[in-house]
Amino acid sequence: MMKCKKCGERASIKMTQHNMALCQEHFLDWLPQHTQRTIEKFRMFTPDDKVLVAVSGGKDSLALWDVLLGLGYRTDGIYIDLGITDPQSGLPYSAKSKKYSLQFAEQHNLNLHIVDMKQEYGETITEINHRVRHGRQKPCSICGLVKRHILNEVTREGGYPVLVTGHNLDDEAATLFGNTLTWTVDLLQRQAPLLPAMSGFARKAKPFCKLYERETAAYALMRNIAYVYEECPFAGGARTIQHKKLLNQLEKRSPGTKMQFYGNFLKAREELFAVERQPILPEEHCPVCGQPTHSGQLCAFCRLVGKM
Ligand code: Q46
Ligand code: ZN
Ligand code: ZN
Numbered sequence: 001m002m003k004c005k006k007c008g009e010r011a012s013i014k015m016t017q018h019n020m021a022l023c024q025e026h027f028l029d030w031l032p033q034h035t036q037r038t039i040e041k042f043r044m045f046t047p048d049d050k051v052l053v054a055v056s057g058g059k060d061s062l063a064l065w066d067v068l069l070g071l072g073y074r075t076d077g078i079y080i081d082l083g084i085t086d087p088q089s090g091l092p093y094s095a096k097s098k099k100y101s102l103q104f105a106e107q108h109n110l111n112l113h114i115v116d117m118k119q120e121y122g123e124t125i126t127e128i129n130h131r132v133r134h135g136r137q138k139p140c141s142i143c144g145l146v147k148r149h150i151l152n153e154v155t156r157e158g159g160y161p162v163l164v165t166g167h168n169l170d171d172e173a174a175t176l177f178g179n180t181l182t183w184t185v186d187l188l189q190r191q192a193p194l195l196p197a198m199s200g201f202a203r204k205a206k207p208f209c210k211l212y213e214r215e216t217a218a219y220a221l222m223r224n225i226a227y228v229y230e231e232c233p234f235a236g237g238a239r240t241i242q243h244k245k246l247l248n249q250l251e252k253r254s255p256g257t258k259m260q261f262y263g264n265f266l267k268a269r270e271e272l273f274a275v276e277r278q279p280i281l282p283e284e285h286c287p288v289c290g291q292p293t294h295s296g297q298l299c300a301f302c303r304l305v306g307k308m
Contacts, residue, residue: 013218016255024222031219032067035207039071042194044205045162050074052160054151055104055112057097057228059220060166062104064208066223068164069108077105077112078154078163080147083124084139086233094124097228104225113158115150121305128304138234142304149301152291155202162203170213172206173258174243176265189273193266199283200292212258 002011004023011021022030038044045051051068055061055077068075079101084094098114105112117124123131125146129139155163172191179187193210197203208216220227235241250257285292286299288306293299298306 012222013215015212015215017212017251017259027218028222031211031215032070034211035064035067036071038193038210039205039207042205044164044194044207045073047072047074049161050076052155052158052163053077054163054165055079055101056166057100058166059225059227060168060171060208060213060216062100062166062225062227063216063220063223064164064166065104065110066225067219068207069110075110076158076160077101077110078151079112079114080150081114081116081118082143082146083117084126084143084232084234087126088233091230091233093228093230093232096230100227113154115154117146123305132304140234143234145300145304149289149291149299152200152202153289156200160202161197162205164205164207166208166216167206168208168211168213168216169258169262170244170247171240172209173247173262174240176262177243177247178239188269191265192269200285200290210259210263 002014002021003009004011004026005020006026007023009023012024013027014021051073053061053065053068053075055065057079065075065077079098081098082094085092101112102114104110125139125143126135128142128146129135129137132142133139151163154160176188176191179191193206195201195204247258247261283292284294284296286297286302288298288302291299291301
């Protein structure tokens with residue numbers, strides 16, 4: 001029987017990469033403490049800040065919201081209803097994830113901003129994808145652009161000092177893997193646990209960036225958080241998922257690989273991208289929405305929705 005490192009009772013989770021097993025009670029203490037250390041280490045925010053949590057209805061973002069509440073942070077949530085439905089099964093993915101996000105906010109008496117793509121901009125992500133690309137490609141790049149734009153807008157207009165997202169270590173390691181394979185330097189430069197506010201971009205933080213996905217999933221399960229189990233219907237086959245699989249194989253053979261890969265990148269990053277090599281960010285602003293743009297013309301988001 002595997003025993004809890006803290007109390008010697010039967011362990012509920014074994015974390016080989018930390019050389020540690022914990023019972024449910026001690027795991028539910030450990031994970032928020034680990035998150036708090038990450039928040040402090042990267043100076044993400046303080047208890048005086050009102051934090052905006054980007055909520056997708058999935059396990060990571062809801063677990064993060066739960067942890068921040070438990071740690072005593074003041075929080076609001078933001079959910080974007082992208083209007084995504086599975087083209088094959090007809091599963092109303094967005095409707096389902098919205099239900100869980102609302103349910104969590106109501107249970108804890110929290111304020112959740114909801115931006116509805118159809119209501120606000122007249123088209124869902126699936127519809128925009130059909131109009132722009134005749135539905136031949138996945139809508140992920142359009143979706144990513146829309147999400148970044150709306151999250152930035154709500155954070156800045158709501159006067160929130162920081163936006164937090166539920167990205168975990170598996171997400172970060174997979175993104176890093178992809179960006180390293182192609183040596184996309186500007187993306188590597190911007191991959192950080194904390195991005196300070198600059199040139200019209202809101203401050204962004206990832207308090208779960210050092211936690212494995214199986215740890216955040218275990219937390220959600222142990223805390224009985226109801227979340228949408230299904231992945232977005234467009235997620236399957238995405239390159240990030242392939243990279244996650246590869247990294248999991250490496251992790252299985254040598255536990256701690258993902259932690260080391262990402263952790264050592266963060267250390268190297270400080271040297272590689274010293275202050276003088278900071279990216280030149282756009283100083284110009286979109287004449288319609290006021291968000292940063294390189295061209296001084298309409299930003300990519302306004303060009304996209306302007307056609308609706
Ligand atoms: S929600 Fe949007 Fe993701 Fe779905 S369409 Fe692609 S980007 S996979 S995180
Ligand atoms: Zn214990
Ligand atoms: Zn714009």
